[in-house]
Amino acid sequence: MSKKLTTSWGAPVGDNQNSMTAGSRGPTLIQDVHLLEKLAHFNRERVPERVVHAKGAGAHGYFEVTNDVSKYTKADFLSEVGKRTPMFIRFSTVAGELGSADTVRDPRGFAVKFYTEEGNYDLVGNNTPVFFIRDAIKFPDFIHTQKRHPQTHLKNPNAVWDFWSLSPESLHQVTILMSDRGIPATLRHMHGFGSHTFKWVNNEGEAVWVKYHFKTNQGVKNLAPDVAAKIAGENPDYHTEDLFNAIDKGDFPSWTLYVQIMPVEDADTYRWDPFDVTKVWSQKDYPLIEVGKMTLNKNPENYFAEVEQVTLSPGNFVPGIEASPDKMLQGRLFAYSDAHRYRVGANHNALPINRPKAEVNNYQRDGFMRPDSNGGSSVYYEPNSFSGPQESAEDRTTGFPVSGVAESVSYDHDDHYTQAGDLYRLMSEEERARLVENIVGAMKPVESDEIKLRQIQHFYKADPDYGTRIAKGLGLEVPVQA
Numbered sequence: 047m048s049k050k051l052t053t054s055w056g057a058p059v060g061d062n063q064n065s066m067t068a069g070s071r072g073p074t075l076i077q078d079v080h081l082l083e084k085l086a087h088f089n090r091e092r093v094p095e096r097v098v099h100a101k102g103a104g105a106h107g108y109f110e111v112t113n114d115v116s117k118y119t120k121a122d123f124l125s126e127v128g129k130r131t132p133m134f135i136r137f138s139t140v141a142g143e144l145g146s147a148d149t150v151r152d153p154r155g156f157a158v159k160f161y162t163e164e165g166n167y168d169l170v171g172n173n174t175p176v177f178f179i180r181d182a183i184k185f186p187d188f189i190h191t192q193k194r195h196p197q198t199h200l201k202n203p204n205a206v207w208d209f210w211s212l213s214p215e216s217l218h219q220v221t222i223l224m225s226d227r228g229i230p231a232t233l234r235h236m237h238g239f240g241s242h243t244f245k246w247v248n249n250e251g252e253a254v255w256v257k258y259h260f261k262t263n264q265g266v267k268n269l270a271p272d273v274a275a276k277i278a279g280e281n282p283d284y285h286t287e288d289l290f291n292a293i294d295k296g297d298f299p300s301w302t303l304y305v306q307i308m309p310v311e312d313a314d315t316y317r318w319d320p321f322d323v324t325k326v327w328s329q330k331d332y333p334l335i336e337v338g339k340m341t342l343n344k345n346p347e348n349y350f351a352e353v354e355q356v357t358l359s360p361g362n363f364v365p366g367i368e369a370s371p372d373k374m375l376q377g378r379l380f381a382y383s384d385a386h387r388y389r390v391g392a393n394h395n396a397l398p399i400n401r402p403k404a405e406v407n408n409y410q411r412d413g414f415m416r417p418d419s420n421g422g423s424s425v426y427y428e429p430n431s432f433s434g435p436q437e438s439a440e441d442r443t444t445g446f447p448v449s450g451v452a453e454s455v456s457y458d459h460d461d462h463y464t465q466a467g468d469l470y471r472l473m474s475e476e477e478r479a480r481l482v483e484n485i486v487g488a489m490k491p492v493e494s495d496e497i498k499l500r501q502i503q504h505f506y507k508a509d510p511d512y513g514t515r516i517a518k519g520l521g522l523e524v525p526v527q528a
C-alpha cells in the first residue's frame with residue numbers, strides 16, 4: 047500500500063489535485079497552505095549551475111590498490127595492495143550549460159572523490175594531460191571566450207581564436223582538443239589525468255613530484271565530428287545515458303591508475319618546468335608506475351542530491367598528498383571551495399554525498415542549512431581545557447624552500463611549440479588530416495584575417511607542415527615568420 051502523501055512539515059495532505067477555492071469557480075483561497083508551500087518550493091528548485099563544467103554525469107565505485115607505492119606516499123588509502131576505498135566520480139563537459147549536448151568538442155572533466163579513512167581526497171582532473179593556460183589569473187578571461195557573447199548570446203569563434211592566438215601556451219591543448227580525442231565516444235572510452243604536478247610524501251617525510259594517469263580499460267574510442275553532430279541533435283544526453291545504462295546492466299567500466307614520479311631535485315634541471323600545466327613529462331624520462339584500479343559499479347540514486355550537489359576541490363588533500371607550486375593549481379586551491387560555498391552553501395561538506403566517511407571533529411559551527419548536530423554541546427573553541435579535538439604534529443605538511451623576488455612574473459621556460467609539434471609528428475597521416483580539417487572548420491567562421499594569421503604562425507612554429515596545411519585550408523598564405 048502507498049504511504050500517505052504529506053506536506054514538508056509531515057502532515058497528511060487531503061487533496062493534491064484540486065486547490066481550495068470559493069466555490070468551484072474560485073477565486074483561490076490563501077488558506078490553502080499546501081498549495082502555497084508547493085508553489086513556493088517549486089520556485090526554489092534550482093541552485094546556480096557550476097560556472098564551468100555544468101553538464102555532468104556521475105557514478106559510485108571503488109578504488110583498489112594493485113601495487114605497493116608506500117615508499118612514495120604515506121596516504122593511507124594507498125598503503126597496501128588489496129586495500130579498497132569507496133569513491134564517486136563526476137564526468138563533465140566544460141563550456142556548455144546544464145542542458146547542453148554531450149557530444150561536443152570540449153575537454154571532459156574527470157573528477158574523483160575518494161572517501162578515505164583519513165578524510166576525502168579529491169582529484170579534479172580532465173581527460174587531457176595539459177591545459178590551455180598556466181596561470182590562474184587568465185582563467186576567467188579564457189572561460190569568457192568559451193561562453194556566450196554578451197550581446198548575441200551566441201558562441202563566438204572570434205573570441206576563442208583571438209584569445210588562443212594571443213596565448214600561445216594554449217597550442218598543446220588546442221592540438222589535443224582538435225584531434226580525434228576532442229570528442230570521446232563515451233565517458234567510458236577515455237583516459238583521465240590529474241594534469242597538474244602534485245607532491246607525495248612518505249612516512250620518512252621524503253617528497254617526490256607526481257603526475258596521475260587513469261587509463262581506460264575499455265580502450266580509447268572517439269566519435270567522428272559528423273556522427274557527434276547528429277547525436278547531439280538526436281540525443282543530447284548520449285554520454286549520460288550510456289554511462290547509466292552500462293552500470294545498470296552490470297557492465298562496470300574501470301580505469302587503471304598509474305603515476306609518474308619525479309625526484310624533487312630533478313625539478314630544477316628538467317628540460318620542462320614540471321609545474322607548468324601546459325607541458326607533459328616524457329614517459330621515457332619518468333615511466334608509468336601502476337597504482338590501482340578504479341571500478342564504477344553503482345549509479346546515483348538521485349541526480350540532484352549526488353551529481354549536482356557533489357563538491358569536488360583540488361584543495362581536498364589527505365596526509366601524504368600535497369600541492370605543488372603550479373600557478374594554476376594554486377589558484378584552484380581557492381576557486382573550488384569558494385564556488386561550493388556560493389553554489390551549495392557553507393555547510394556543503396555536511397551533505398551526504400560530500401560527508402567524509404572519516405570522523406569530522408572541528409570548531410566550525412552554525413551557518414545556513416546545518417544538517418548535522420552542529421557539534422551538539424561539545425567545546426566550540428580552541429585552545430580549551432575540555433579535551434576538544436587537537437592538531438596532530440605528524441600530519442603537518444612538509445616545509446619547502448622558496449627563493450626569488452615577489453612580483454607578478456611569468457614562467458622562465460617559454461617553449462610553447464616543441465611538445466605541440468611532437469604530438470603532431472607522432473600522429474599518423476590520417477590523424478593529421480582529420481586534425482587539420484577540424485581546425486580549418488573551427489577557424490573558418492573567424493572574421494578577422496589578423497587573428498587567423500597569428501594563429502597559423504603558432505601552428506607553423508610547432509611544425510611547418512602543420513601551419514602550412516591550415517593556412518592552405520583557410521585559403522591564406524603562411525605569414526613570414528617573425
Ligand code: HEM
Nearest residue numbers: 096099136155156157171172177182185241377378381385
Ligand atoms: C569545475 C575553476 C582549472 C577541471 C570548476 C569550477 C570552478 C573552476 C569555479 C566549478 C566548481 C563547482 O561549482 O563545483 C577553475 C579555475 C581554474 C580551473 C579558477 C584555473 C585556475 C581547471 C583545470 C582542470 C579543471 C586545469 C583540469 C585539470 C575542473 C573539473 C570541474 C571544474 C573537472 C568539475 C568538477 C565537478 O565535476 O564538480 N573549475 N578551474 N579546472 N574544473 Fe576547474
